[in-house]
Amino acid sequence: MFDKIKIAFPGLGIGRFEVDSTAFKIFGFEIQWYGVIITLGIILAVIYCSFRAKQEGIIFDHVLDITIFTVIFGVIGARLGYVLFSLDDFHSFADVINIRGGGLQIYGGIVAGAITIILVCKYKKIKPLKMLDATAPAVMIGQFVGRWGNFMNGEAHGGIVKEGSPLYFLRMELEPYYMNGRLVYDTAAVHPTFLYESLWNVLGFVLINILYKKKKFDGQILLMYISWYGFGRMFIEMLRTDSLYLGNTGIRISCLIGFLCFAAGTTLLTVFLIRERKKAELTDEDYVPAYPRLSGMNASADASADASANETAESVSSEESHSHEQGLEDKAEQSVEESTEEMTAEAQVGTDENKDEIEQKFKNIFNNDEKSE
Template identity: 40%
Template sequence: MEPVAFNIFGLQIRWYGIFIATGVLLGVLLVKRNCKMKEIDFDVMFDTFFISFLIAILGARLYYVIFNFQYYKNDLWSAINIREGGLAIHGGVIFGLTAAYIYIKKKGQKFLKFADVVAPSLILAQGIGRWGNFFNGEAHGGPVTYEFIKHFPRFIQKGMYIEGVYYHPTFLYESIWDIVVCILLINILKRTFIDGIALFSYIGLYSLGRFFIEGLRTDSLMFGSIRMAQLISILGIVSCVAFLVYIKNRRT
């Protein structure tokens, strides 16, 4: 697929950036809706989002560069150039939530209540952003046969045909999973008043899907022989289960 959508005065506008921007915009609109539903001050939420989003982008890039340091150590410009991809979702989530926690606590607000409202938007943005990986020809899985890939739409087949080989469209698997989880989180948010339940459901459900999808990918960030995304996913699942057990014990 062609990674460049169009040019403006010689500046390339890439699909990667367009999909990230679209995901963020739709996420903000969903947050506004959920703030109204949960009676949360949207102005405070928007300020929190603006700060945490910038930190999340920096964190996502830093996380990616650290685990590819041998590639970037002699090319500082490439290390800060994100136009061609190279943002690690786990780094963005960790840094973004940390920044949001600090800011919200300084405002004297309840972090878990705010985080619950933003959780559906976060995974919605992730699901849309994955399509940027598709146009960059990255975040795909290992080789597959035509008999396998022929069941997908033609444009997916074309995009996953790289240098004479068809590959698993793992970006698509994760995008679909993210949208499904987003719908589940919206329903959880509507039906429960337990602070933290939507946030930890997001962490657990996203981690569950990511663990299996990551096993199919060929570009995983590694820590020795361990796929970092799978390790973080295990920690995410454990934290979700621990939170649910805590809530159950607290209510009995």
């Protein structure tokens, strides 16, 4: 990191300008652009994460709690990741905790952050994979914004880009050009690897957001992020001049981890997608046994309904017939009673009608009743 450096992007039509790593001072205390930009990236990431978490059924209060712990332990993990592979550069505990001097390793931060999210989610009884899905694209926001902090520090760039290279138009001219802390050239055209990674994360963020609504299982977005970032970082790291190496093997740590992330992520993603597809692709044969049973049930139900309807109709008809007959009998009895009362009354008043006439009336009444029946 250098206080001031001159930068130009001739291929993009941007002339030389001076970059100062110090943003401003508060009571004589310097605030670096790196810290300001990283903070901005975290804020934007939290805003996005809260939006996605809400879709996953996670409330904002939980997102905020998770964010606080994740940022703290993520920074610690990033610092430890750098220190573990650069032990010769640290001579005391004060050197280890002095992050203002630079030295964070992104994979250490990602691993520590993921573990923190899982533990906090378990404590709050939240499904960790849902939260990790919401967090993965948010991390990409933090990465493509945060890489511009490296730009303001004049760091995380690549080696010299040769004229005729497909990436030559993106070349960044540095004045002066330092490699591993040593002055190499007064001016040099180098790979702006911070820009490559920033653009790679922007593209990945867009693609993952397009596919987010189509995810088939919890954890899919996380695996997509791991695969995407690992693949890109593996190649971009090959262009950098400040890589961390695995001992004296010449193997770049970020290249190795990037390859492992890409391999593991794509393998798991493929396995789980195939599993989900098999669940969804049920053939017609799987439903054949169910249709006859359903048809038989419907036929049985229809037959029962018809039988019930017939029984009901017969019952109603029988009741109507019985009711009609009962009505006729009641009418006949009523007619007999009325006639009897009439004749009794005539007899009591002493009419001159003889006995034969009275008997004839009785016969006529009974004959009429039989005809009416």
